[in-house]
Amino acid sequence: MAYDIETKCIHIEKKENTCDSSGAISFPIYQTATFAHPSLGNSTGYDYGRVQNPTREQLEKIVANLEGGIDAVAFSSGMAAIDTVMQLFSPGDHLIIDDDLYGGSIRWFSFIGNKNGIEITRVNLWKESVEPYIRENTKAVFIETPTNPMMNVIDIEKISEITKKKELLLIVDNTFLSPYFQNPLKLGADIVVHSGTKYLGGHNDTLAGFVITGSEEIAEKIRFIIKTTGVGLAPFDSWLILRGIKTLSLRMERAQENALQIVKWLKERPEVVRVVYPGLADHPGHQIIKRQARGFGAMVTFEVSSKELVEQILQKIELIQYAESLGGVETLITFPITQTHADVPPEILEKNGINDRTLRLSVGIENSKDLIADLEQAFCH
Numbered sequence: 001m002a003y004d005i006e007t008k009c010i011h012i013e014k015k016e017n018t019c020d021s022s023g024a025i026s027f028p029i030y031q032t033a034t035f036a037h038p039s040l041g042n043s044t045g046y047d048y049g050r051v052q053n054p055t056r057e058q059l060e061k062i063v064a065n066l067e068g069g070i071d072a073v074a075f076s077s078g079m080a081a082i083d084t085v086m087q088l089f090s091p092g093d094h095l096i097i098d099d100d101l102y103g104g105s106i107r108w109f110s111f112i113g114n115k116n117g118i119e120i121t122r123v124n125l126w127k128e129s130v131e132p133y134i135r136e137n138t139k140a141v142f143i144e145t146p147t148n149p150m151m152n153v154i155d156i157e158k159i160s161e162i163t164k165k166k167e168l169l170l171i172v173d174n175t176f177l178s179p180y181f182q183n184p185l186k187l188g189a190d191i192v193v194h195s196g197t198k199y200l201g202g203h204n205d206t207l208a209g210f211v212i213t214g215s216e217e218i219a220e221k222i223r224f225i226i227k228t229t230g231v232g233l234a235p236f237d238s239w240l241i242l243r244g245i246k247t248l249s250l251r252m253e254r255a256q257e258n259a260l261q262i263v264k265w266l267k268e269r270p271e272v273v274r275v276v277y278p279g280l281a282d283h284p285g286h287q288i289i290k291r292q293a294r295g296f297g298a299m300v301t302f303e304v305s306s307k308e309l310v311e312q313i314l315q316k317i318e319l320i321q322y323a324e325s326l327g328g329v330e331t332l333i334t335f336p337i338t339q340t341h342a343d344v345p346p347e348i349l350e351k352n353g354i355n356d357r358t359l360r361l362s363v364g365i366e367n368s369k370d371l372i373a374d375l376e377q378a379f380c381h
């Protein structure tokens, strides 16, 4: 029987690997570093915690199922997951990356990738085709959609037609929509990465990351790397993310509904010169996101009329908190230019339309009237 997505957040279809006989409804936390073997040549399936742990494995099965992959691997953070995917490449390999990526990913390419001989070309992939940038040594294309923080929408299927033809890997960071709203593997991606710290965990209390793939060969390589480098998610943190995912569907729906209310309010404000949300009909990616995703998410970027107003809003907000990160039950506001995008070169910021008047909201699941009332008082002198 194939479950629908809300059920998949809570149950895995085949339970043959349940190692607990107590009937516990909540999957146990296996807080152990190593596992005993019954006898010579016999194994319980577990050897050492760096390789695998039953709690982590349960989480990986849930996430693989949600993304429609054959395997998912859980990491200690989203950046650990991205770093592991990048270990698939060697010095001299070339990657095409989207211009508007998460600041930490840009930092990875600028400092670690660069030092390790990974060549990159940055392209605005929501506007331009990837094809003219492909070189003989190009190995992969790395994108996020919608992008952070400008919410550009990239047509995954269209890019995958080219990456398949040219035998390149298509890697999609699916953090912003979560598997509840979008499944890039089904649209032709080869690898999906997540910061599980965000919507999957959902409570701003745990860092985690995921790599999901539909390819046996890639899964095997990723598992070899995690076994070697030891960046797997700890048992207790795995349990926290498992618990978070149980309410993914409810949280995503509510956060999106709140985001729509806030977008409506922002559109009416004279101090707001621009509202960027892919659910708006005038957003350039609106038709694409409607086709490739089941929702628009709960990230809202907006530009106010002055730098002074930015300072005032960040000072006066009470319920909404001025903090980095996203995807949790609490509504957070960030000032990308000094926070998530502090290491991004100025010419890229300008090209992407991020300036000292740009603010980003990660809308949570509070009552939308309370959120709007807080914004209202923060906007007023």
Ligand SMILES: *Cc1c(COP(=O)(O)O)cnc(C)c1O
Binding pocket: 077, 078, 079, 080, 102, 104, 105, 144, 148, 173, 175, 176, 194, 195, 196, 197, 198, 207, 208, 209, 326
């Ligand atoms: C947060 C984030 C990451 C990094 O994840 P961490 O869990 O913070 O390491 C990567 N990509 C996107 C889109 C993110 O929002």
